[in-house]
Amino acid sequence: MIGGGMMGEALLSRLVVEQVYLPDDMVVSEPQVKRQEFLAQQYGVQVTGENRLAANAIEVLFLAIKPQVFEQVAVSLSAHDRHPATLVISILAGTPLKTLESAFPGQPVIRAMPNTPAAVGAGITAIAAGQHAQAHHLELARRILETVGEVVEVPESMMDAVTGLSGSGPGYVALMIEALADGGVAAGLPRAIAMKLALQTVRGTAQLLQEEGIHPGELKDRVTSPGGTTIAGIAALEKSGFRSAVIEAVRAAWMRSKELGQKS
Numbered sequence: 712m713i714g715g716g717m718m719g720e721a722l723l724s725r726l727v728v729e730q731v732y733l734p735d736d737m738v739v740s741e742p743q744v745k746r747q748e749f750l751a752q753q754y755g756v757q758v759t760g761e762n763r764l765a766a767n768a769i770e771v772l773f774l775a776i777k778p779q780v781f782e783q784v785a786v787s788l789s790a791h792d793r794h795p796a797t798l799v800i801s802i803l804a805g806t807p808l809k810t811l812e813s814a815f816p817g818q819p820v821i822r823a824m825p826n827t828p829a830a831v832g833a834g835i836t837a838i839a840a841g842q843h844a845q846a847h848h849l850e851l852a853r854r855i856l857e858t859v860g861e862v863v864e865v866p867e868s869m870m871d872a873v874t875g876l877s878g879s880g881p882g883y884v885a886l887m888i889e890a891l892a893d894g895g896v897a898a899g900l901p902r903a904i905a906m907k908l909a910l911q912t913v914r915g916t917a918q919l920l921q922e923e924g925i926h927p928g929e930l931k932d933r934v935t936s937p938g939g940t941t942i943a944g945i946a947a948l949e950k951s952g953f954r955s956a957v958i959e960a961v962r963a964a965w966m967r968s969k970e971l972g973q974k975s
């Protein structure tokens with residue numbers, strides 16, 4: 712693994728728990744010494760500050776660095792260290808398969824977009840396969856990424872949109888939860904109770920929609936009693952452009968993901 716930051720750690724921790732790889736079989740390359748020490752101590756993985764050492768003769772090269780340092784990292788993984796059979800999995804936002812494939816010529820490459828609930832095994836990851844990736848590579852990528860949640864396969868052309876929705880989405884939902892709790896506090900609830908109510912309302916609503924397979928509009932209709940409280944709340948949300956704000960958030964993140972791709 713190249714980059715032992717937030718997403719890298721989420722994956723490492725789950726790979727250890729699910730015993731997909733033994734800690735001894737994982738090497739993380741990470742320039743921050745404090746981070747190296749933490750990952751080694753917490754998960755028992757091998758750590759190094761040398762990308763080339765991590766990339767030597769391995770089954771999977773997992774890229775979990777920021778897109779902005781990709782070029783520098785690709786250069787640091789000199790060609791003679793690479794095994795043509797090594798599967799490259801990248802979670803870099805906006806970095807297209809063609810950029811990844813030109814950095815790892817002839818190698819199987821999979822572009823993936825996970826999200827932060829990965830840290831608790833409740834993420835969702837979209838994957839798109841490069842031209843040299845075969846069925847067994849996709850299967851291996853799934854096995855690895857299913858340790859952090861669900862996996863869906865999409866054409867690469869959809870990856871920027873996925874990034875705008877589920878990749879960035881936890882940020883929008885966190886804002887919504889914070890705002891719900893703030894609303895509760897404004898209405899006189901103690902902060903801790905307001906937060907507990909907000910969290911479970913969001914979690915429970917998602918679970919209900921998922922388990923019953925109903926349309927969100929139907930659930931909205933079920934909650935709104937005629938002349939009641941919920942329709943008053945919804946009218947206020949609509950007046951403030953709530954739905955439009957969420958749609959625009961996804962579109963802005965989608966555009967930003969595309970922009971990052973054009974720069975790489």
Ligand SMILES: NC(=O)C1=CN([C@@H]2O[C@H](COP(=O)(O)OP(=O)(O)OC[C@H]3O[C@@H](n4cnc5c(N)ncnc54)[C@H](O)[C@@H]3O)[C@@H](O)[C@H]2O)C=CC1
Nearest residue numbers: 714715716717718719775776777778802803804825826827
């Ligand atoms: N944070 C998120 O919600 C998501 C992030 N991603 C993608 O995951 C990638 C990593 O994101 P985070 O984990 O949030 O970032 P992060 O900043 O927590 O982790 C990146 C790690 O890479 C290390 N690093 C920097 N330069 C390096 C180099 N030259 N060689 C090796 N390691 C180096 C940093 O020290 C840091 O620990 C990004 O490409 C991002 O687009 C994808 C989906 C969701």
Ligand SMILES: O=C(O)[C@@H]1CCC=N1
Nearest residue numbers: 804826874878879880
């Ligand atoms: O904000 C970002 O660029 C990364 C990619 C998706 C979520 N976080």
